[in-house]
Amino acid sequence: MLLIKCPWCGDRDEHEFSHGGEAHIVRPKDPEKLTDDQWADYLFMRKNPKGAHLERWVHAHGCRRWFNVERDTVTHAITAVYKMNETPPRRSRT
Amino acid sequence: MSLVRNAFNYHQNWQQAWRSPEPKREYDVIIVGAGGHGLATAYYLAKEHGVTNVAVLEKGWLGGGNTGRNTTIIRSNYLRDESAAIYDHALKLYEGLSQELNYNIMFSQRGVLNLAHNLHDLRELSRRVNAIRLNGIDSEILTTEQVKAMVPIMNTSPHSRYPVLGASLQRRGGTARHDAVAWGFARGADARGVDIIQNCEVTGIKRNGAGVEGVQTSRGFIEAKKIGVVAAGHSSVLADMVGLRLPIESHPLQALVSEPIKPVLDVVVMSTAVHVYVSQSDKGELVIGAGIDSYNSYAQRGSFQVVQHQISALLELFPIFSRLRMLRQWGGIVDVCPDASPIISKAPIKGLYFNCGWGTGGFKATPGSGWVFAYTIAQDRPHRLNEPYNLERFSTAYLIDEHGAAAVAH
Numbered sequence: 001m002l003l004i005k006c007p008w009c010g011d012r013d014e015h016e017f018s019h020g021g022e023a024h025i026v027r028p029k030d031p032e033k034l035t036d037d038q039w040a041d042y043l044f045m046r047k048n049p050k051g052a053h054l055e056r057w058v059h060a061h062g063c064r065r066w067f068n069v070e071r072d073t074v075t076h077a078i079t080a081v082y083k084m085n086e087t088p089p090r091r092s093r094t
Numbered sequence: 095m096s097l098v099r100n101a102f103n104y105h106q107n108w109q110q111a112w113r114s115p116e117p118k119r120e121y122d123v124i125i126v127g128a129g130g131h132g133l134a135t136a137y138y139l140a141k142e143h144g145v146t147n148v149a150v151l152e153k154g155w156l157g158g159g160n161t162g163r164n165t166t167i168i169r170s171n172y173l174r175d176e177s178a179a180i181y182d183h184a185l186k187l188y189e190g191l192s193q194e195l196n197y198n199i200m201f202s203q204r205g206v207l208n209l210a211h212n213l214h215d216l217r218e219l220s221r222r223v224n225a226i227r228l229n230g231i232d233s234e235i236l237t238t239e240q241v242k243a244m245v246p247i248m249n250t251s252p253h254s255r256y257p258v259l260g261a262s263l264q265r266r267g268g269t270a271r272h273d274a275v276a277w278g279f280a281r282g283a284d285a286r287g288v289d290i291i292q293n294c295e296v297t298g299i300k301r302n303g304a305g306v307e308g309v310q311t312s313r314g315f316i317e318a319k320k321i322g323v324v325a326a327g328h329s330s331v332l333a334d335m336v337g338l339r340l341p342i343e344s345h346p347l348q349a350l351v352s353e354p355i356k357p358v359l360d361v362v363v364m365s366t367a368v369h370v371y372v373s374q375s376d377k378g379e380l381v382i383g384a385g386i387d388s389y390n391s392y393a394q395r396g397s398f399q400v401v402q403h404q405i406s407a408l409l410e411l412f413p414i415f416s417r418l419r420m421l422r423q424w425g426g427i428v429d430v431c432p433d434a435s436p437i438i439s440k441a442p443i444k445g446l447y448f449n450c451g452w453g454t455g456g457f458k459a460t461p462g463s464g465w466v467f468a469y470t471i472a473q474d475r476p477h478r479l480n481e482p483y484n485l486e487r488f489s490t491a492y493l494i495d496e497h498g499a500a501a502v503a504h
Binding site: 001002014015018019021022036037039040041043044045046047048049050053055068073074075076 | 328330331334339340341342343344388389390391392393397398399432488489490492
């Protein structure tokens with residue numbers, strides 16, 4: 001079980017949280033202007049990296065707030081926790 | 095006799111079931127991944143299409159990924175027409191596979207039960223059974239009493255936490271020895287001239303204009319004009335090598351086996367609502383499947399709380415198992431698609447093909463998946479059975495939604 005540091009509540013067990021998938025996927029401003037491929041890319045295509053992954057979590061059974069996490073998908077080590085409106089740690093921006 | 099003779103030699107002189115050749119400089123087709131699906135693809139390429147200059151590249155050992163990590167359940171009780179067609183094609187191939195490969199895959203059509211725990215489950219099951227029967231696949235509804243008669247050790251009391259209101263049964267479903275499926279296909283493919291190269295990791299795919307030229311591997315560059323990727327949980331990593339994005343996320347899926355006990359369960363029992371599935375192997379071990387972890391992962395291990403959740407549901411259904419000890423527990427990395435259906439498709443790059451997205455239920459499809467993928471690679475166009483499973487369906491919105499309809503919700 002992961003130990004996740006909620007930015008508001010501190011260290012808590014993973015089962016208090018829900019995983020929200022890949023972070024920083026922004027809903028396109030003008031969906032009607034997109035091609036079907038672009039819309040599919042937004043809806044379905046995912047990075048699914050082996051290594052550092054930027055993802056969203058929600059403290060569902062706690063403060064119920066969302067935040068971002070940088071976690072390694074091989075070791076499961078959490079290397080950064082940052083709030084929704086913050087930019088990801090520099091090293092993961094590729 | 096040979097068993098005794100080899101025992102004296104510490105089992106070191108058994109004949110090899112397949113060769114371990116050095117990779118050639120060039121092949122007509124390269125299959126990435128020597129799991130069941132990849133080996134089946136190579137086998138049917140050689141057998142059905144006469145394409146024998148084929149290499150199957152495997153970064154680890156043959157059948158060591160999800161092929162060796164699943165719960166060996168085989169069934170074709172899917173709701174959608176497209177799913178029914180491909181999964182029943184696989185089931186029919188399974189029915190003749192031991193004969194075909196001359197290799198005992200221990201296919202046992204012991205039946206697969208899917209339990210209903212509330213009225214909605216029961217209605218949903220009835221609807222599904224009707225749809226399945228319309229597709230010509232055997233399926234029937236059992237009452238609580240019939241379930242109890244079939245599985246006397248199940249707690250069917252109306253006062254239990256998960257009362258059993260009925261079940262659907264596919265009698266043709268069952269289990270097979272998963273390793274034997276991989277080994278049988280490997281031996282059959284090898285005998286037809288396919289090179290199976292283990293400990294050979296693909297590190298890059300070389301493009302040539304609109305097409306592909308070959309793969310960079312840990313054992314050097316190998317040329318091929320056609321490359322079929324059958325890499326399950328690592329499909330996104332392979333796709334990333336050519337800048338392709340897939341609608342796939344990798345998750346750990348766990349299973350566990352108990353100590354062997356005398357025969358108590360002669361049917362596969364699955365429950366969608368409480369999410370547990372269990373069968374008893376010929377050795378007597380209970381084979382128990384768990385759920386996936388919610389987060390993305392490439393580590394072949396899952397979380398303890400997932401197992402805990404499974405076991406609590408299992409014990410509610412089968413109180414008799416409460417003092418069993420678990421022997422082994424493991425995880426595999428499954429490639430989950432948004433519509434819970436696979437992708438068996440040509441890629442936008444000429445000569446590149448993907449067979450992935452089987453998620454939590456790929457084993458049951460192994461021969462069918464290999465059969466249609468071999469056709470797709472050999473003919474450079476999909477077979478009627480896998481045409482709906484193209485990569486473009488995410489743009490055309492022609493999804494094959496099996497999330498709720500597959501007998502187990504993931």
